[in-house]
Amino acid sequence: MDQPRIGVYVCACGTNIAKVVDCDAVVRAAEGLPGVAVATTYKYMCSTPGQEMIVADIEEKKLDRVVVASCSPRMHELTFRKAVKKASMNQYYLQMANIREHCSWVHGDGVEATQKAIGLVRAAVKRVAFHEPLESRMVAMCPNTLVLGGGIAGLTAALELADAGYQVYLVEKADHLGGNLARVDLTAPHLDSARDLLRERIHRVMGHPHVEPFLGAEVQSLEGYVGNFTATVAVPGGNGAGPAAAEGDDGPTDGGGATRSPRTLEVGSVIVATGYREFDASRITHFGYGKLPNVITSFEFERMVREGRIETVEGRQPQYVAILHCVGSRSQEFHAYCSRVCCMTALKYAHELKSAVPGCYVSDVYIDMHAFGKGCEDFYRRSSEVKTLFLMYGKNDYPVIRKAEPGDDCGMLIEVSEQLSGELIEIPADLVILMVGMEAREDSAEVARLVGISQDKDGWFIESHPKLDPVATTTEGVFIAGTCAAPKDIPDSVAQARAAAARILGKIARGSIEVDAVFAEIDEEACSGCRICNELCPYSAIEYKADEKRSRVISALCKACGACVAACPSGAIRARHFTDEQIFAEIVGVLA
Amino acid sequence: MNEDRPTVADLPTVADLPTVADDQTAARVDRPARRAPTGAAGSFQPRIVGFLCNWCSYAGADLAGTSRTPYAASVRVIRVMCSARIDPTFVLKALAEGADGVLICGCHPGDCHYSEGNYKTMRRYPLLKRMLADLGIEDARVRLEWVSASEGQRFADLVDDMTQRLRALGPSRIKTALATDHAER
Numbered sequence: 026m027d028q029p030r031i032g033v034y035v036c037a038c039g040t041n042i043a044k045v046v047d048c049d050a051v052v053r054a055a056e057g058l059p060g061v062a063v064a065t066t067y068k069y070m071c072s073t074p075g076q077e078m079i080v081a082d083i084e085e086k087k088l089d090r091v092v093v094a095s096c097s098p099r100m101h102e103l104t105f106r107k108a109v110k111k112a113s114m115n116q117y118y119l120q121m122a123n124i125r126e127h128c129s130w131v132h133g134d135g136v137e138a139t140q141k142a143i144g145l146v147r148a149a150v151k152r153v154a155f156h157e158p159l160e161s162r163m164v165a166m167c168p169n170t171l172v173l174g175g176g177i178a179g180l181t182a183a184l185e186l187a188d189a190g191y192q193v194y195l196v197e198k199a200d201h202l203g204g205n206l207a208r209v210d211l212t213a214p215h216l217d218s219a220r221d222l223l224r225e226r227i228h229r230v231m232g233h234p235h236v237e238p239f240l241g242a243e244v245q246s247l248e249g250y251v252g253n254f255t256a257t258v259a260v261p262g263g264n265g266a267g268p269a270a271a272e273g274d275d276g277p278t279d280g281g282g283a284t285r286s287p288r289t290l291e292v293g294s295v296i297v298a299t300g301y302r303e304f305d306a307s308r309i310t311h312f313g314y315g316k317l318p319n320v321i322t323s324f325e326f327e328r329m330v331r332e333g334r335i336e337t338v339e340g341r342q343p344q345y346v347a348i349l350h351c352v353g354s355r356s357q358e359f360h361a362y363c364s365r366v367c368c369m370t371a372l373k374y375a376h377e378l379k380s381a382v383p384g385c386y387v388s389d390v391y392i393d394m395h396a397f398g399k400g401c402e403d404f405y406r407r408s409s410e411v412k413t414l415f416l417m418y419g420k421n422d423y424p425v426i427r428k429a430e431p432g433d434d435c436g437m438l439i440e441v442s443e444q445l446s447g448e449l450i451e452i453p454a455d456l457v458i459l460m461v462g463m464e465a466r467e468d469s470a471e472v473a474r475l476v477g478i479s480q481d482k483d484g485w486f487i488e489s490h491p492k493l494d495p496v497a498t499t500t501e502g503v504f505i506a507g508t509c510a511a512p513k514d515i516p517d518s519v520a521q522a523r524a525a526a527a528r529i530l531g532k533i534a535r536g537s538i539e540v541d542a543v544f545a546e547i548d549e550e551a552c553s554g555c556r557i558c559n560e561l562c563p564y565s566a567i568e569y570k571a572d573e574k575r576s577r578v579i580s581a582l583c584k585a586c587g588a589c590v591a592a593c594p595s596g597a598i599r600a601r602h603f604t605d606e607q608i609f610a611e612i613v614g615v616l617a
Numbered sequence: 618m619n620e621d622r623p624t625v626a627d628l629p630t631v632a633d634l635p636t637v638a639d640d641q642t643a644a645r646v647d648r649p650a651r652r653a654p655t656g657a658a659g660s661f662q663p664r665i666v667g668f669l670c671n672w673c674s675y676a677g678a679d680l681a682g683t684s685r686t687p688y689a690a691s692v693r694v695i696r697v698m699c700s701a702r703i704d705p706t707f708v709l710k711a712l713a714e715g716a717d718g719v720l721i722c723g724c725h726p727g728d729c730h731y732s733e734g735n736y737k738t739m740r741r742y743p744l745l746k747r748m749l750a751d752l753g754i755e756d757a758r759v760r761l762e763w764v765s766a767s768e769g770q771r772f773a774d775l776v777d778d779m780t781q782r783l784r785a786l787g788p789s790r791i792k793t794a795l796a797t798d799h800a801e802r
Binding site (some may be wrong): 097098099100123125126127128130131132133134137138140141144145148474477479480481482487499500543561563564584585586587588590591592600603605608609611612613615616617 | 704731
């Protein structure tokens with residue numbers, strides 16, 4: 026191998042890296058490494074001037090390899106691959122050293138961190154010398170999309186794609202569309218009807234020539250890769266849409282179809298919009314949910330409002346109503362996160378109560394009032410004008426609810442250690458509404474496994490990048506939208522659904538997609554025909570040619586896990602871009 | 618760039634690393650508080666090669682970064698697509714090149730991006746461990762753990778724990794032993 030000409034680019038990432046790692050020292054160390062023709066540092070390598078610097082160097086200084094020491098390759102490898110490609114360099118001649126996530130952000134000691142960064146850069150330089158030019162494969166993009174979940178996000182995404190003229194398969198587990206929104210009466214902060222928001226969408230989805238809805242159905246398997254997935258869907262009775270198509274009444278009931286026969290669907294993309302479930306209020310004992318009959322959850326109150334009958338279990342109109350925030354949310358014991366929609370929903374209840382039950386006293390017991398979002402602060406102000414008593418309680422200092430004495434004019438008494446006044450305040454209540462938070466659905470782990478995406482510690486699906494790529498996932502072709510990714514309100518869910526649809530439309534418009542050139546290949550000269558690899562491949566991507574007594578990788582099916590490579594007793598299988606030589610070079614590099 | 622930054626010449630070699638003084642750490646008030654294992658004066662800083670699968674464990678290590686979860690600077694991560702790609706020779710190579718420990722991380726059983734790669738790793742690993750034991754290599758030097766994409770803290774804890782164990786064990790003598798062996802031949 027000729028001596029390569031390697032350019033090493035050390036990113037300061039503003040101060041993210043430079044605050045801990047001495048980037049100049051890394052550059053000087055890189056300059057001394059064999060094959061390094063240029064080494065330099067820059068404030069932001071991913072910025073346009075940063076990328077242009079690399080492009081110019083490749084052209085002017087005749088570089089044939091590039092190492093970028095910056096953030097995780099999971100973050101910007103594609104960015105820098107595109108940059109080197111611009112300079113007509115094969116994109117696989119790039120290697121990244123992760124000196125941010127794996128170094129400057131986790132190590133406080135500058136000397137140690139710099140030493141480690143140098144080790145990582147040295148490994149990348151040694152590795153990149155062994156890189157080979159690879160050609161990406163172009164595969165056809167199937168324009169059909171599978172949407173999981175028929176709530177507001179799923180419906181919106183489905184219509185967006187179908188209106189553009191592409192086929193959508195909408196799979197909903199329940200026997201009706203609408204999701205959790207179908208259980209809501211009015212929506213905050215404009216007090217428009219949830220039913221109105223949904224009805225038109227459900228109607229259009231059911232009658233759309235490009236949407237095939239499956240109700241009471243579940244995806245059983247998803248195989249393939251971006252542009253070319255095959256999904257198997259279990260459908261009740263074997264026909265497409267189930268009988269009940271209207272928005273549901275209460276709670277997503279799982280469709281109990283008698284016989285489920287699978288349908289096989291060819292799709293190019295998948296949108297996961299499976300939503301959330303509400304926190305189970307009976308898990309918190311101090312609020313007496315399940316014991317005190319007039320302590321109800323927000324969804325139970327929605328049902329009352331939808332039925333037009335706000336009353337206690339005894340059938341009386343409540344004179345005092347208390348609304349308790351953050352039930353299951355923002356607590357060390359249950360969910361540490363904020364469920365985002367409950368504060369505004371609580372204010373909505375105050376409005377609904379004031380208009381439905383004249384003379385009713387409403388107390389709103391909150392930790393912090395989260396009124397972010399368009400129109401929400403105004404809504405908060407308007408709510409305080411409708412004579413709502415706002416009381417602030419402390420995190421983990423739960424209000425205590427007990428039954429009132431026979432002589433009291435109310436059913437229950439709530440003791441609140443009020444934060445602003447510093448006093449212990451007792452308020453009357455005939456009805457207590459617990460604002461239950463959102464949590465990941467019970468089947469979210471199953472869904473994640475099925476479509477090959479990850480979950481965070483709370484069970485929410487993980488996006489490709491929380492700020493810059495919020496609807497994509499690490500599995501190309503699989504997108505997430507709505508509350509399955511984290512608690513969010515309707516506008517945000519709809520925006521994500523449309524964003525996911527737009528991402529897919531972009532892929533469809535290009536007609537074909539570039540897939541990674543990384544796959545395994547078998548040196549048929551070295552192959553002994555033992556067939557160990559045949560059985561190991563989870564994708565049946567290795568075929569055995571009986572006449573030649575050799576195995577062969579079907580590259581289109583290979584997903585490059587490398588299981589066969591490590592198992593081959595003859596060392597006949599190479600993992601392109603993860604060859605033994607490349608990894609050995611990296612090992613030597615980090616330890617040198 | 619700060620004036621007081623060390624130059625390459627000032628940087629300790631890896632063997633010198635343990636002597637990094639504690640007061641240098643304390644001076645950096647803008648960094649997260651560091652936990653015990655790293656660079657305490659006089660203690661030995663082991664070198665760990667981490668082989669991490671791209672989908673779960675590498676993402677988990679990235680999360681430790683984005684969450685600013687501090688851990689010992691002992692580990693150097695090499696990314697592979699799946700833990701099943703980790704050829705036993707990678708582990709041997711790392712030990713022969715002077716690693717004091719090797720940490721293999723993959724997705725939790727059932728969560729593999731490639732459905733079952735980690736099961737293959739799980740089955741291969743005991744065979745490797747048996748061989749390492751036969752070679753007289755201490756048990757704590759090679760470790761297999763599952764780290765999901767959401768377990769940044771777990772990754773940090775694992776690195777710290779392994780660092781502490783290796784510190785107790787002392788530096789690996791494999792590289793020098795191999796060199797002596799070669800010289801004798």
